[in-house]
Amino acid sequence: MSLNNKFHIAIDAMGGDNSPKKVIEGCKIFLEKNENTNLVVFGHKNLNTENIFKHNNMSLISCSETILDNDKPSSILRSKKDSSMRKALEYVKENPEAGFVSAGNTGAVTALSKIIIGTLDNIRRPAFCSLIPTYKGFSVMLDLGANKESNENHLFQFSIMGHAFSKINNIKNPKIAILNIGTEEGKGKEYLQNAFNLISKSFLKSDFIGFIEPDKITSGSADVIVTDGFTGNISLKTAEGLSQFMTSNFKNIFNKNLLNKLAYLILKKDLKIFNEKINPSNYNGAMVLGLNSVVVKSHGNASPVAFAQAIMNCLNILKNNINELIIDELKLVNFND
Numbered sequence: 001m002s003l004n005n006k007f008h009i010a011i012d013a014m015g016g017d018n019s020p021k022k023v024i025e026g027c028k029i030f031l032e033k034n035e036n037t038n039l040v041v042f043g044h045k046n047l048n049t050e051n052i053f054k055h056n057n058m059s060l061i062s063c064s065e066t067i068l069d070n071d072k073p074s075s076i077l078r079s080k081k082d083s084s085m086r087k088a089l090e091y092v093k094e095n096p097e098a099g100f101v102s103a104g105n106t107g108a109v110t111a112l113s114k115i116i117i118g119t120l121d122n123i124r125r126p127a128f129c130s131l132i133p134t135y136k137g138f139s140v141m142l143d144l145g146a147n148k149e150s151n152e153n154h155l156f157q158f159s160i161m162g163h164a165f166s167k168i169n170n171i172k173n174p175k176i177a178i179l180n181i182g183t184e185e186g187k188g189k190e191y192l193q194n195a196f197n198l199i200s201k202s203f204l205k206s207d208f209i210g211f212i213e214p215d216k217i218t219s220g221s222a223d224v225i226v227t228d229g230f231t232g233n234i235s236l237k238t239a240e241g242l243s244q245f246m247t248s249n250f251k252n253i254f255n256k257n258l259l260n261k262l263a264y265l266i267l268k269k270d271l272k273i274f275n276e277k278i279n280p281s282n283y284n285g286a287m288v289l290g291l292n293s294v295v296v297k298s299h300g301n302a303s304p305v306a307f308a309q310a311i312m313n314c315l316n317i318l319k320n321n322i323n324e325l326i327i328d329e330l331k332l333v334n335f336n337d
Contacts, residue, residue, distance in 0.1 A: 007036065023041075067104055106145060129142035134220035144232040155227075156199055168325075180213065187211060285310025
């Protein structure tokens, strides 16, 4: 438990599409069911004109600048010292037990969190990690966009962090796989082969099942799927697009004629369950694993409900103390070899 026996989460109100409106609405939705959490919102001072911060668990810290989606991370490191994103991350640095959520510039979140909060010992690069729905439940996948390029050492570290993260979901011996174009040991680029060797010779070897192809991501055969951020982000967005395509087509089919509408009424309950499982909004909020504090990146175009889910993810990770799990597993590796 964090400050004053309550969890604290710093919110970047200005990042992402339709912000700060969708962020504030998302905060309100979250607080309806989570009264034991304080949300510290960082944004422009005019946010307070509507008296939206009367809620006892929601406060505003004014900032004069905003990091835009087209701002380059390299320039942000030297400028916009009073931006909502930077100030929120500085708050977390001063209060390491707090969490951070932003729907803003992905590159800026990655760069600033790494510089301001810092990475865990022996972690060279943080990774975006999220749950992926499968036939058997859920799998953990990383990296989903924090790094455009990764080498075998990064993938090995991702596998350790993903292995620890999956234990939050009560998976005792999480099965690990590397995303590749084939399952044969000789398939794929050299760094994938090298990552295969590193994992198979580590303490993870009994849980390592080798390579997995993209069409098997949702099979549930792997609990942890490891990839570089470029490939992972493309895979994630393809899956989200397919989900939207399926949902839209279902609506068109069931509205086609009276018979189809009757069929919908019969299947309504099962269709709702299916839609909940594949709806990207229910998984919004990727954990940035490998940092000294909890950082969650929301989709920039997330709805208020989806942004509330990102805050919920942050709270769950704070409750489960993910960094302790990661540190315990890192101790099992001799990084001097």
